[in-house]
Amino acid sequence: MNSGQVLLGNQSQMMRQAKFTLSYLTFIPLMKELMTAWHQKASQKWKPCINRSLLQSELPPSNGFLIIEANGGLNQQRLSICDAVAVAGLLNATLVIPFFHLNSVWRDSSKFGDIFDEDYFIETLKSHVRIVKELPEDLLQRFDNNISSIINMRTKALASKTYYLQKVLPKLQELGAVRIAPFSNRLAHSVPPYMQGLRCLTNFDALRFSEPIRLLAENMVDRMVKNSSMRGGKYISVHLRFEEDMVAFSCCIYDGGDKEKREMDKARERSWRGKFRRPGRKISAEANRMSGKCPLTPLEVGMMLRGMGFDNTTSVYVASGKIYNAEKYMSPLRQLFPLLETKETLASADELAPFKDYSSRLAALDYTVCAKSEVFVTTQGGNFPHFLMGHRRFLYEGHSKTIKPDKKKLVLSFDNPNIRWDKFKKNMQEVLRQSDLKGIALRKADATLYTFPMPDCMCQRTER
Numbered sequence: 001m002n003s004g005q006v007l008l009g010n011q012s013q014m015m016r017q018a019k020f021t022l023s024y025l026t027f028i029p030l031m032k033e034l035m036t037a038w039h040q041k042a043s044q045k046w047k048p049c050i051n052r053s054l055l056q057s058e059l060p061p062s063n064g065f066l067i068i069e070a071n072g073g074l075n076q077q078r079l080s081i082c083d084a085v086a087v088a089g090l091l092n093a094t095l096v097i098p099f100f101h102l103n104s105v106w107r108d109s110s111k112f113g114d115i116f117d118e119d120y121f122i123e124t125l126k127s128h129v130r131i132v133k134e135l136p137e138d139l140l141q142r143f144d145n146n147i148s149s150i151i152n153m154r155t156k157a158l159a160s161k162t163y164y165l166q167k168v169l170p171k172l173q174e175l176g177a178v179r180i181a182p183f184s185n186r187l188a189h190s191v192p193p194y195m196q197g198l199r200c201l202t203n204f205d206a207l208r209f210s211e212p213i214r215l216l217a218e219n220m221v222d223r224m225v226k227n228s229s230m231r232g233g234k235y236i237s238v239h240l241r242f243e244e245d246m247v248a249f250s251c252c253i254y255d256g257g258d259k260e261k262r263e264m265d266k267a268r269e270r271s272w273r274g275k276f277r278r279p280g281r282k283i284s285a286e287a288n289r290m291s292g293k294c295p296l297t298p299l300e301v302g303m304m305l306r307g308m309g310f311d312n313t314t315s316v317y318v319a320s321g322k323i324y325n326a327e328k329y330m331s332p333l334r335q336l337f338p339l340l341e342t343k344e345t346l347a348s349a350d351e352l353a354p355f356k357d358y359s360s361r362l363a364a365l366d367y368t369v370c371a372k373s374e375v376f377v378t379t380q381g382g383n384f385p386h387f388l389m390g391h392r393r394f395l396y397e398g399h400s401k402t403i404k405p406d407k408k409k410l411v412l413s414f415d416n417p418n419i420r421w422d423k424f425k426k427n428m429q430e431v432l433r434q435s436d437l438k439g440i441a442l443r444k445a446d447a448t449l450y451t452f453p454m455p456d457c458m459c460q461r462t463e464r
Helices: 003-028 074-091 118-125 137-142 159-175 193-206 211-227 244-250 258-272 285-290 299-307 325-338 351-356 359-369 383-395 407-414 421-437
Strands: 046-048 063-072 093-097 177-180 236-239 318-319 376-377 458-460
Touching: 003 118, 063 074, 074 093, 074 118, 074 159, 074 193, 074 359, 074 383, 159 177, 159 383, 193 383, 211 351, 211 359, 236 359, 236 383, 244 258, 285 407, 299 325, 299 407, 299 421, 351 359, 376 383, 407 421
Parallel strands: 063 093, 063 177, 236 318, 236 376
Antiparallel strands: 046 458
């Protein structure tokens, strides 16, 4: 039997089990209230203390203008901006409001001010870094009114403080302006406290969303709280990575039909141009699933949450792009959680119209609703959940309040045709327990403060 047949059999078994589960779960009493999902001791609690490592003295004369190009989606852009502020502080450079690269995947033409509050950004950081909206005209004329004529330093990935001081600063002082494009992941995770402080201040304060995004997002949060009145205004948010490109890239098999194969082959060719057809490349859908690389289906997410004890009175917000074959795959999740909302159900078509063709602006709406939820569920990794976990730690006394399942272990439960509900439930509650234990974590030297803000951006509360 080949890997496709194995997975097809597993998926079919899971679907049969799910039909039984859907009817059986109706009679299960509430096992775990949302407000008791986490068990945080008083001695583990942290509080924001960004300013402890930041200097408040008058800024010395600028060494020149730093221009960076942020690439990728919303949170990769966010990373680039925060790192650029830290580098500008190190070099005593004047930072030009970052440009956004028009990415072929995201296809979002938004500028900085469309996503973030530009004036608030400049005002919040003014005591630490000079920031301007554009290059002075006289300087731009020196480069033939073409920013592309300014030298691109092409900085190496995860560059150290020393690299910037030895390689970038001399050119900045010589030419009056330097450019670094692209700038994503161009600064080391571990840098001096002052630079970390600038990262903290930028990410957790200065990068406030623009007013149109902020107002609609706040309304969406209010609606979720109102819809969750049976649970004291508390709700679950799920980052569901089951878009067509995500399913295609994973090379996993779901229903195993010819239609799915044609659609996935077409999606791979459109986005990756023969990458998956290279000679000698072997892809095993079964191995991918067993190693936890396959995106969770909406049904699998629903079964996991019901196994943890969340019932059909739990409000759920699903953050995602366009779900692959949504009519088919979302139906079981809606049956399990009838109080399910998305951007499209929570906001009106007129409210969403200004954001419709801008993936980063839509992601900012999702980001806000997820940040304010009692429980956040991440299903596939990436910058969106990593930034959210860090932001939630910053907001919730150091605990991310995030369910981050070990998908290798999940597969063993999902694909076991003989598993009983009580055993499945026990396994899912262990996933929740592990997520609770790992909710509080300090940053290690090779990790990013955007996911682990303690101890760089937060201080431990002292017991009284």
